[in-house]
Amino acid sequence: MNAFDELVGNFSRLPGIGKKSSIRLVNWLLRQDELYVKKFAENLSSLKDKIKPCSICGNWTENDPCPICTDVLRDKSMICVVEQPQDISTIESYGEFKGRYHVLGGLIKPLEGIGPSQLAIASLLERIKKDQIKEVIIATNPTVEGDTTALYLNKVILENNLENSIKVTRLATGIPVGGDLEYIDQRTLALSFRGRTQI
Numbered sequence: 001m002n003a004f005d006e007l008v009g010n011f012s013r014l015p016g017i018g019k020k021s022s023i024r025l026v027n028w029l030l031r032q033d034e035l036y037v038k039k040f041a042e043n044l045s046s047l048k049d050k051i052k053p054c055s056i057c058g059n060w061t062e063n064d065p066c067p068i069c070t071d072v073l074r075d076k077s078m079i080c081v082v083e084q085p086q087d088i089s090t091i092e093s094y095g096e097f098k099g100r101y102h103v104l105g106g107l108i109k110p111l112e113g114i115g116p117s118q119l120a121i122a123s124l125l126e127r128i129k130k131d132q133i134k135e136v137i138i139a140t141n142p143t144v145e146g147d148t149t150a151l152y153l154n155k156v157i158l159e160n161n162l163e164n165s166i167k168v169t170r171l172a173t174g175i176p177v178g179g180d181l182e183y184i185d186q187r188t189l190a191l192s193f194r195g196r197t198q199i
Contacts, residue, residue: 053085056127058103058120060085068092068101075099077134081124081153083107083146087139087181094186097193099137102127107145108152116152124153125160135167137196141180142171154199169196 004026011022029037053059054066061067068074068088078099082088088101104119128136138153140146154168171192181189 053103057088057101058085058105059088059101073098076131078137079124079127079131079133079135080137080139082139082181083141083149090181090184091139091189091193094190096190097137099135100131104140104149107140107143107149109145116156119149121153121156125156128157128161128166133166135169137193138168138170138199139181150199168199170199171196 007026007029008019008022011017011025012019017025029040050062051060052062052064054061054064054069056065056069059066059068075098079102080091080097080099081102081104082091083104083106085103088103091097091101102120102124104121104124106114106119108114108116108119124136127133136153136157138150140149150170157166157168171189184192
């Protein structure tokens with residue numbers, strides 16, 4: 001296998017990139033000036049060294065804790081629970097949510113052997129108690145796994161916070177069943193936050 005084919009294979013492993021797109025990307029890179037390609041390669045090779053999960057919320061960051069967790073203007077009493085860090089970028093892009101976040105790192109999927117212990121649920125419960133959270137917004141995707149995870153989170157949050165009047169809500173309005181937060185437009189997402197329902 002030559003260098004061209006190897007790079008095509010590397011690009012093909014990326015989500016949403018097939019073999020034709022990979023070939024197109026490699027050909028495009030070959031037409032760029034050497035300085036750009038070197039900088040691109042340096043950025044790629046240092047990615048795992050420079051960017052880590054935030055020790056508080058789990059979002060990708062270069063500085064730990066992340067800028068969202070250290071922003072004193074954000075509402076500390078409200079946490080939005082998401083599946084993956086890219087969901088934070090999606091929610092932040094519409095600019096209305098002013099609380100904090102918590103990344104689960106996946107969803108409960110018993111058929112794939114993923115249970116609650118594999119997710120960042122224990123650290124979420126710790127944050128709820130420590131930061132005296134008043135509302136937890138569950139923003140998992142409206143799929144079977146997303147709904148299962150939301151129901152489980154609602155149960156354990158309420159069980160672990162009997163002394164507090166904590167509200168657990170879920171994004172609802174406007175997001176289609178089986179939809180994915182990453183592909184929802186900003187207006188629909190804004191309506192989903194405004195129309196969230198208590199679980």
